[in-house]
Amino acid sequence: MYKAHFCLRELPFGITPDTSFFFACSNYQAALNTLLIATNNGEGFIKITGEVGTGKTMLCRKFMSTLDDSFVTAYIPNPSLEPRPLMLAVADELEIVLEKDVDQHHLMKSINLRLLKLAEQGKKVVLCLDEAQALPLESLEALRLLTNLETEKRKLLQIVLFGQPELNLKLQNNTIRQLKQRITFEYDIAPLTKDDMAFYISHRLNVAGFTGSRLFTHGALRRLYRASGGIPRLVNILAHKSLMAAYGKGRQQVGPANVRVAVKDTFSSKPHSWFWRLLGGSAFFFLFIDMAVDYFK
Known part of the structure; x- marks a missing residue:
């Protein structure tokens, strides 16, 4: 390959989201700042959109690596899941041990107890969903219900949706209008x-x-x-x-x-x-x- 020819230590233009290559131009830094401010304020839903290839996954990983030890992060890269498989994926990310064939009631109860325990330890939990435009409407509604879990002072779970512009169209659906109202911070990533x-x-x-x-x-x-x-x-x-x-x-x-x-x-x-x-x-x-x-x- 051309590394030695151009005196390079590694290939500079890989398409995997390596955060060591994160480029903090005004556009991406503003998006990162939006995420950090929103999560530190304890907002329920945050939305980041951008066209295919604009660096949403890179931003997501940079965001998660920037959070300090007071945060617990969960990451779901492919959320095209129905509500129950999605909740099982959330439970797995939160390291919840479940009984085999657990019913929906005990699944949600286990997630709630885990979130309460983390809150007692002073932890904030952030769930990041990449490719969120692929989420079925029923799963988006399940996520909204999940953010109803809260103490008297703050939400037990914050959710960040990273998606293509199709996510905005999906959020126009009248059946999930309550979720749309809960998105208090959002940012659209423009091309360079x-x-x-x-x-x-x-x-x-x-x-x-x-x-x-x-x-x-x-x-x-x-x-x-x-x-x-x-x-x-x-x-x-x-x-x-x-x-x-x-x-x-x-x-x-x-x-x-x-x-x-x-x-x-x-x-x-x-x-x-x-x-x-x-x-x-x-x-x-x-x-x-x-x-x-x-x-x-």
């Missing part, structure tokens, strides 16, 4: 700006051990931003492939031609020619064709 993307790339290279002055040329960064739209996951994929292309050519710097090779090899990258930017995608393309056909009839 062009300047932030340049700093993001530099940051990840530095963390990976790069000590040179500039590895990606200005032209490479411009092409990379056009193709990725500032979506961190796409930036990582394209930057990684660009480094491979430069290495394959024996180059010490990544140029626009190397990024072009990476874009051609990446199905999910954004169309970047002037024609597609002008037409704005396939919908406008077919509209353009229909207009042309009508004109020449």
